[in-house]
Amino acid sequence: MKAITLRNLPPEVAKTVQQRAKKKRTSVNKAVIELLEESVGGKAKKKEKTRYHDLDHLIGTWTKKEAEEFEKLVAEQRTIDPELWQ
Numbered sequence: 001m002k003a004i005t006l007r008n009l010p011p012e013v014a015k016t017v018q019q020r021a022k023k024k025r026t027s028v029n030k031a032v033i034e035l036l037e038e039s040v041g042g043k044a045k046k047k048e049k050t051r052y053h054d055l056d057h058l059i060g061t062w063t064k065k066e067a068e069e070f071e072k073l074v075a076e077q078r079t080i081d082p083e084l085w086q
Contacts, residue, residue, distance in 0.1 A: 006032075 009017075021031035036042075062070070 016045065017028055017031050017035065020035060021028045024034075
């Protein structure tokens with residue numbers, strides 16, 4: 001499609017576009033296209049994942065031995081039983 005030039009963007013709109021581009025680590029052009037697509041229903045707005053921090057205090061508290069034991073237990077649970085999938 002041919003290029004479109006926008007003039008006299010309201011400051012609030014320009015700020016929103018710039019914030020979107022920064023947040024998504026993309027160009028301002030792509031941010032404008034995404035916002036326009038969302039406004040016309042072309043693409044559904046992607047829902048952002050919710051990040052929880054209630055277990056952050058546990059990070060780094062296991063010893064190497066505890067982590068290895070945990071990995072062994074989890075590996076057992078991840079084993080696929082072919083007979084169940086017949």
